[in-house]
Amino acid sequence: MTAQIPETIEFENKKQMLLTCPLEDYFTLGKVDSPFNANCSALWRGYIGHWKIINGRLYLISVEPQFDEENTTVLGDIFPGFDNCVFAHWYSGELRIASGKEVEFAHAGFGSVYAREVFLSVEEGVLVSTRVAHHK
């Protein structure tokens, strides 16, 4: 698989790359069809989600369809009544946040390695622990 365009996350007061796609879990668990189309091999999921950690919780702030001019999907279309903020209670797992220089490029998914990577362990949308890895 081609290297994938990451999601973004606001964490530690700055916008960083999120190398995890928590919205995919919502589509799976909620048995909801994704409204996005895969029109580019660098973005099979067809959208970029913008996330934020607020008071130790994971929120989806917005979604942007990509490589699909006709697709006008916004957050409120996926989560009716919630246009600006969605608590990602369905997500449990590790969030991989990358910043700094790309120290190793991998042309496969989120396989590239970055100088600083933060791993947030999340349980049903709530931040449980944080681990930082530095790569040279």
Place this chain on the structure above:
Amino acid sequence: MITDVVLYVWLLSLCGVVIHVFWFQWQEAKKGRGFFKDFKWYEWLLLPFLIVGESFVWPYLWYQHVKYQRRKERAVFRVEISDLKNKLSIAEIEEKHVISEPLDCVPPQPFGFLNEAWLDFLADANNPENLYYFEKSHGELSLEHHHKGYAALSSDNKVTQYFIFSSRRELCKVKA
């Protein structure tokens, strides 16, 4: 299982046919006829090795086939009775799973944004009385999923439907 038996019988028959053909040709060769009539003594020595070798090859192929089928079966996620933990009523479950969150960014319903999937599960299971909480780990390639959910048990003790509200994905631990 039926496929395995059919494959076994087919390979056994094939082995039988091969042995029969060799036996027949050997008898013919003794009379100076047939395919093996010009066989040298060392070529005759090779024949038992071929026959024995062949009888080792097909059980090996059969074994590989069964192993592949079992791996395929394991890849399909199923909730078994042994995975079920405690029995709860619909009201108890719904009360337990109303999500409280300070920014009001989640619907005030059981399972929040997964409420529709929960209601579909209840409808598909015909509003069951026998609901059980379950947790199950399920491996898929190099990933392991830790699922949490609720399963409906029929009167004849079979899991008919299940609903997953949490699925944690982790890389499989490599055995040392």
